[in-house]
Amino acid sequence: MGTTLQLDDVVTDLEEVWERLLEIGQEIPESKWTHPTACPSWSIADNFAHIVGTEAMLAGEPRPNIAGVDMSIVKNPIAEMNQHWVESMRSSSKTEILDRLSKLKETRSKRLRSMTPEEWETLGPSPVGQAPYARFMQIRVFDCYMHEQDIRQAADLGFHPYGGAAERSLAEITPAMGFVVGKKANAPKGSIVRFVISGGQNSTFDVKVGDRASVSYDLDSSPTTVLEIGFLAFTRLIGGRSDDGADYLTRVTVSGDNALGERVLTNLNYLI
Numbered sequence: 001m002g003t004t005l006q007l008d009d010v011v012t013d014l015e016e017v018w019e020r021l022l023e024i025g026q027e028i029p030e031s032k033w034t035h036p037t038a039c040p041s042w043s044i045a046d047n048f049a050h051i052v053g054t055e056a057m058l059a060g061e062p063r064p065n066i067a068g069v070d071m072s073i074v075k076n077p078i079a080e081m082n083q084h085w086v087e088s089m090r091s092s093s094k095t096e097i098l099d100r101l102s103k104l105k106e107t108r109s110k111r112l113r114s115m116t117p118e119e120w121e122t123l124g125p126s127p128v129g130q131a132p133y134a135r136f137m138q139i140r141v142f143d144c145y146m147h148e149q150d151i152r153q154a155a156d157l158g159f160h161p162y163g164g165a166a167e168r169s170l171a172e173i174t175p176a177m178g179f180v181v182g183k184k185a186n187a188p189k190g191s192i193v194r195f196v197i198s199g200g201q202n203s204t205f206d207v208k209v210g211d212r213a214s215v216s217y218d219l220d221s222s223p224t225t226v227l228e229i230g231f232l233a234f235t236r237l238i239g240g241r242s243d244d245g246a247d248y249l250t251r252v253t254v255s256g257d258n259a260l261g262e263r264v265l266t267n268l269n270y271l272i
Helices: 007-027 044-058 077-088 094-113 133-154 164-184 231-238 247-251 258-266
Strands: 192-198 203-209 213-216 225-230 253-256
Touching: 007 044, 007 094, 007 133, 007 164, 044 077, 044 094, 044 133, 133 164, 133 231, 164 192, 164 203, 164 213, 164 231, 192 231, 192 258, 225 231, 225 258, 253 258
Parallel strands: 192 225
Antiparallel strands: 192 203, 203 213, 225 253
C-alpha cells in the first residue's frame, strides 16, 4: 500500500542502492564503461556521473560550469544542472568516479542519519517542487534505482526488481498514475483504470477518474480498462527509456477499453 518516509527506512534504501551501484561498477569492464544506455544520450559512465553529481550537490559542492554543455538534450533547469555535472566528469576514469561515489556514500549517509526530525520534514526545493526533505530523499532512491537499471541493462548484468529500493520506487511512482490517467491520457470522467503490477514487485490499484483522477486500493468497482504489466516494463515506460524491442515489453496486456488502455501506456512517461 506504500512505504513510510521514516528517516531510517529511506536512508537504508538509499544505502542499499548506492552499495549495489558500487558493486556493479566494479564488475563492469573498462571496455563497457562508455557503452550507451537506454537513458537518452548517456553512457554507463554518464549514469554514474549523474548520481555522483547529484549527491555531491546535496553534500554542498558547487555545481561545475562547463562551457559548451550539450543543450540539445536539456529540457529544463534540472536537466541542465545534471548535464553540467555529467560533462564535468567525462574525462574521469572509472576508478575516479567509483571512488568519488564511495566517499559520497559515506558522507551523505552520515549526514542523513544525523538529521533531526525537524530537518527531515523541512520544506524545500525538489524535482517535484516544494516538498519535505523526506520526500526528496525518496525521489533520490527512485532516481538512483532507475539509473541502476539503465546501467545493468547496458552492461548485460540483468535487472534487479527486488529489495527496499525497488519497493520504494514503486511507492514513488504509483501516486503519479492519477496525473498520467486523468491529465496525460485524458481518461473520461467515470473511468476506472486498473493496474496489475507483477514481477519482483506486486501491486494492484485503480485510478478512478472523477473531478480529478486519484489512486485507490479499494477494488470495489468494475474497471473500464485493465493494464497487466511487469514491474520492469512499468518502470522503463514511465521513465521513457528507449528499450524498443525488449522482450519484457511484449508482456504488457490490455483488456476492456483497449483504446483507453493504449492511451495510458503511450503516456506513462511522466518524468522530467
